[in-house]
Amino acid sequence: MSLPVYVQSYSGYKANERPRQFVLDDESYDIAAVLDLWYEPSATYFKVQSTKRKAYLLRYDEPAEEWTLQSAFDGGELLARPGIELVTIGPATALKAEQQIESCEHCHPYDAEIPFDWILAEITCKRGRYDFVLTELARCPNCRQPVNEKTLVEPK
Numbered sequence: 001m002s003l004p005v006y007v008q009s010y011s012g013y014k015a016n017e018r019p020r021q022f023v024l025d026d027e028s029y030d031i032a033a034v035l036d037l038w039y040e041p042s043a044t045y046f047k048v049q050s051t052k053r054k055a056y057l058l059r060y061d062e063p064a065e066e067w068t069l070q071s072a073f074d075g076g077e078l079l080a081r082p083g084i085e086l087v088t089i090g091p092a093t094a095l096k097a098e099q100q101i102e103s104c105e106h107c108h109p110y111d112a113e114i115p116f117d118w119i120l121a122e123i124t125c126k127r128g129r130y131d132f133v134l135t136e137l138a139r140c141p142n143c144r145q146p147v148n149e150k151t152l153v154e155p156k
C-alpha cells in the first residue's frame, strides 16, 4: 500500500536527490537521515529515518515526478485507513513467498509483471481489503536485489 505525499528535497546535480521532509494529512515529518537508497527500473526508493526515530520508505517516480509513502517499516501506522487491514509479514512467511519468485523487475524486467504483494496474498490466503507490510525486505532468489511489497516479480 502507498499514498502520495508531498516531499521537500535537497537538489544536487540531480533533481530530488535527497528528501528532507514529507507531508501526509497536514502533518509534516522531518527526515534526519537517508538510511538506504536503491534504484528500481520503475522508481527510486529512499529508506529514511525521521527526527522521531521512525523508519519510512519513500518512492520517487521520476517520469511522473510523484512521491509516495510505502507501507514498509513504520509507514504502516501512518497509512492505516478505515476498511484496510494491515498484515505484517515476518521473516518466515517472507521466505516462503521469496521461494515463489522466479525473477524480478531488476533481472527480468520484461517478464516481471505482478507485484510481490499478490504472492503474499496467495500465501497468507488474505485477498481483498488487506495490505501487507514486510518487516524486512525480501530478496530476489535470482539476482539477490531487494524486493518490497510493490516490486514486480515473475512467479514460478
Ligand SMILES: [Zn+2]
Pocket: 103, 104, 105, 106, 107, 108, 140, 141, 142, 143, 144, 145
Ligand atoms: Zn531479480
